Amino acid sequence: MQGQQKTRWNSRFAFLMAMIGSAVGLGNIWRFNYVLYSQGGGAFLIPYITAIIVMGLPFLILEYGVGYHLRDSLSNILKRIKPYLEVVGWFILLIVFLILTYYLVIVGWDVIYLALSFFKGWGADPNMFFSNNIVVGGDDLNSITSFVLPMSLITILLWIVLWYTSCKSIDRIEKIVKSLIPLLFLLMAFIVFYSLTLPGHMIGLQALFRPKWELLSDPSIWVAAFGQVLFSLSMGLSIAITYASYLPDESEITGNVVAVAFSNSFFELFTAIGVFSILGYMSLQSGLPIDQLATSGAGLSFIVFPQVFNVMGNSAYILGPVFFLCIFFAGLTSLISLFETMRNALSMKFGFTRRKSSTILTIFGLVISLVYTTGSGSFILTIADAFLNNMALILGVILQAVIFGWMYGVEKLIPAINKNSKLKVGKTWTAVIKYILPVILSLLWICEVIDVITFDDINVLIIQIIIAAILIIAPIVLTKLPAKDENSTPKID
Numbered sequence: 001m002q003g004q005q006k007t008r009w010n011s012r013f014a015f016l017m018a019m020i021g022s023a024v025g026l027g028n029i030w031r032f033n034y035v036l037y038s039q040g041g042g043a044f045l046i047p048y049i050t051a052i053i054v055m056g057l058p059f060l061i062l063e064y065g066v067g068y069h070l071r072d073s074l075s076n077i078l079k080r081i082k083p084y085l086e087v088v089g090w091f092i093l094l095i096v097f098l099i100l101t102y103y104l105v106i107v108g109w110d111v112i113y114l115a116l117s118f119f120k121g122w123g124a125d126p127n128m129f130f131s132n133n134i135v136v137g138g139d140d141l142n143s144i145t146s147f148v149l150p151m152s153l154i155t156i157l158l159w160i161v162l163w164y165t166s167c168k169s170i171d172r173i174e175k176i177v178k179s180l181i182p183l184l185f186l187l188m189a190f191i192v193f194y195s196l197t198l199p200g201h202m203i204g205l206q207a208l209f210r211p212k213w214e215l216l217s218d219p220s221i222w223v224a225a226f227g228q229v230l231f232s233l234s235m236g237l238s239i240a241i242t243y244a245s246y247l248p249d250e251s252e253i254t255g256n257v258v259a260v261a262f263s264n265s266f267f268e269l270f271t272a273i274g275v276f277s278i279l280g281y282m283s284l285q286s287g288l289p290i291d292q293l294a295t296s297g298a299g300l301s302f303i304v305f306p307q308v309f310n311v312m313g314n315s316a317y318i319l320g321p322v323f324f325l326c327i328f329f330a331g332l333t334s335l336i337s338l339f340e341t342m343r344n345a346l347s348m349k350f351g352f353t354r355r356k357s358s359t360i361l362t363i364f365g366l367v368i369s370l371v372y373t374t375g376s377g378s379f380i381l382t383i384a385d386a387f388l389n390n391m392a393l394i395l396g397v398i399l400q401a402v403i404f405g406w407m408y409g410v411e412k413l414i415p416a417i418n419k420n421s422k423l424k425v426g427k428t429w430t431a432v433i434k435y436i437l438p439v440i441l442s443l444l445w446i447c448e449v450i451d452v453i454t455f456d457d458i459n460v461l462i463i464q465i466i467i468a469a470i471l472i473i474a475p476i477v478l479t480k481l482p483a484k485d486e487n488s489t490p491k492i493d
């Protein structure tokens with residue numbers, strides 16, 4: 001049966017492209033540059049690099065080591081450690097699933113802009129266009145019953161694409177990431193080099209990198225750096241555990257982790273140079289200062305960039321499509337990693353074939369995604385994103401650091417990690433996982449909780465309660481459902 005078949009990457013290159021594909025996503029293109037700009041400029045690089053060294057690399061080595069050594073899905077691995085921990089595994093996998101459902105809709109927005117970019121179809125006022133056609137409805141739940149039809153259709157299409165990518169074997173995923181990721185780097189290189197030829201680019205770059213050293217003593221830039229690294233490296237969601245569980249026996253671990261983290265950071269820094277050069281050009285053309293142009297997320301990609309393309313003349317017909325294509329490639333490869341992680345967990349527990357688990361996931365996922373394509377969709381999406389990405393995700397990382405560090409005994413992974421790796425881990429790494437990460441992340445988590453939870457707006461509260469309820473109930477149900485074969489998950493001693 002296919003679900004039981006051993007899946008293995010065909011080459012190290014395929015594995016690396018899949019991992020880089022997961023890490024490089026919207027966060028690298030539309031989030032990092034604004035965080036860098038608004039959190040101290042050049043000075044931000046200090047907390048950023050610290051966060052990579054103290055948290056990113058050690059935790060990814062843990063995830064790779066767990067996947068490679070124990071070769072199972074997160075929920076099964078936790079069950080093998082202690083049966084009552086299975087529910088924690090499903091809790092984290094539910095976060096994966098819920099992130100997948102809205103991340104896909106954002107990629108859908110991008111598909112619309114990709115099509116529009118060939119004829120600047122957003123018109124003279126991209127701001128109005130965005131709110132009239134994409135984020136229809138206000139900051140409440142009143143428009144939840146009407147669908148924004150183009151968005152619903154694209155959402156259905158994207159779910160079909162994901163289903164098709166995953167339903168047969170790992171080969172399709174390999175093919176896609178092996179072509180899209182190198183292409184993404186090439187296209188982005190084109191954007192960056194072109195942007196450096198634009199007049200005014202230095203205005204943007206100076207604004208981006210001008211260091212504000214005094215901010216280093218402000219905890220909020222440290223919180224921002226750890227948050228960015230956590231999100232950008234797709235940490236804590238057991239994506240790396242899943243992908244590493246397909247590694248052949250002779251694979252090395254630490255070298256791959258360093259390669260992925262380096263590529264991810266390189267890509268986001270490089271992209272930031274392109275984005276801010278373009279904003280510098282816009283500043284020169286429009287007379288607006290950078291701080292009125294710089295923004296992150298959808299505002300940057302779907303409002304400010306279309307405004308730039310509007311003033312750019314004919315080269316915008318090349319630069320625009322290339323820019324939205326980059327977001328699409330980066331987003332799609334991240335979606336594939338989210339899908340594969342949840343799909344694998346279903347197959348591993350219930351013995352489903354790839355096809356069956358892909359189909360079940362697609363049906364449930366599509367239903368939830370469609371909610372984000374209603375008139376109130378973008379309002380719900382913003383709240384879901386803040387709730388899941390900041391709060392739930394950090395909690396998931398803390399739980400894993402504690403479970404693997406203390407209950408499993410992280411020392412047990414060292415021989416497997418070091419077996420084929422040139423860069424070895426030892427006592428320092430163990431101490432980071434057991435002591436440093438839980439402490440730092442708990443502090444980070446408290447900051448986020450204070451930030452996210454609000455009792456001011458009843459609509460926001462309702463959505464948060466619904467998400468929290470799903471995150472509690474669904475894992476319990478999935479844990480209670482009988483596994484295909486209880487003996488297929490032997491206990492770890």
Ligand code: PHE
Pocket residue numbers: 022023024025026027028099231232233234235237239334335337338
């Ligand atoms: N790392 C991705 C990005 O930078 C986002 C992501 C997070 C993707 C979690 C998958 C899982 O956009």
